[in-house]
Amino acid sequence: MTTRPEPESAAARPRPGTRSSARSNKLSRDVIVNAALTFLDREGWDGLTINALATQLGTKGPSLYNHVHSLDDLRRTVRMHVVDDILRMLSAAGQGRTRDDAVTAMASAYRSYAHHHPGRYSAFTRMPLGGDDPEFTAASHAAAAPVIEVLASYGLDGDGAFYASLEFWAAIHGFVLLEMTGVMDMVDADVVFSDMVLRLAAGMARRNEADG
Known part of the structure; x- marks a missing residue:
């Protein structure tokens, strides 16, 4: 049944x-x-x-x-996460390295991050470092700490190290943007990038000698 x-x-x-x-x-x-x-x-x-x-x-x-709470709340939180990612990435790249070796490793890591995470990188650069959000401003300045620590191995400190880190960032950021817009397609971008970073490193050493 x-x-x-x-x-x-x-x-x-x-x-x-x-x-x-x-x-x-x-x-x-x-x-x-x-x-x-x-x-x-x-x-x-x-x-x-x-x-x-x-x-x-x-x-x-x-x-x-x-x-x-809002789209602004979401975007701000995303920015904070990206800044933290970049801080950890730079710290890991420079760990145990000094001078030219550290500068080269950190520059390569920064460029790689921008290429692998273009949207996140855009979030990082969309808000001025000295904007109206004190927490984001502080986090952005903290992201420069690993670079400033490496610059100390060249004998730079204080304002000299801070301004040198801004110059370093400006050069790498500018190169990355040119790559993203296709300007660097006409050349061997890897060779140009390596040469630029070595020139930056040499400039760090000369800056300290001049200050001395």
Whole structure:
């Protein structure tokens, strides 16, 4: 005799909206921020909106507002994460190195980060280091600390080291932007970059000799 399955009770059947609610419950501020970081590298800074990110996460825009206050709040948090990433990246690249060896390693790591994470890099450079956000300004200055530490191996300190770190960043940043816009496609960018970094390093040593 064939036994028919008992009818599914109303309590056992999924209620309308249950799947959507379960998905929304998986959202958190960390999940949203990490998704935004991934989104940036694919779609760019200008493409990052609450609705666009919600679509990537398979939900609706209002669901994100349970975890982030606004688009500005999300973008600020993303910037802070990127600054922290760059700080750790530069620290790791310069670890145990001094002078030209350290400068070369840190410059290469910085350039590699910009190429692998173009959207995040854009987030880092979108806000002035001396802007209206004291926390972001402090974090941005902290990102220069590993470079300043390396410059100390050339005998530079104080304002001299700080301004030298800005010059170092300006040169590397300018080169990276030229690469991103295709200007460097006409030359061997790796050779030009290496030569530029070595000239920067030589300038650090000469600066200290001149100050002395």
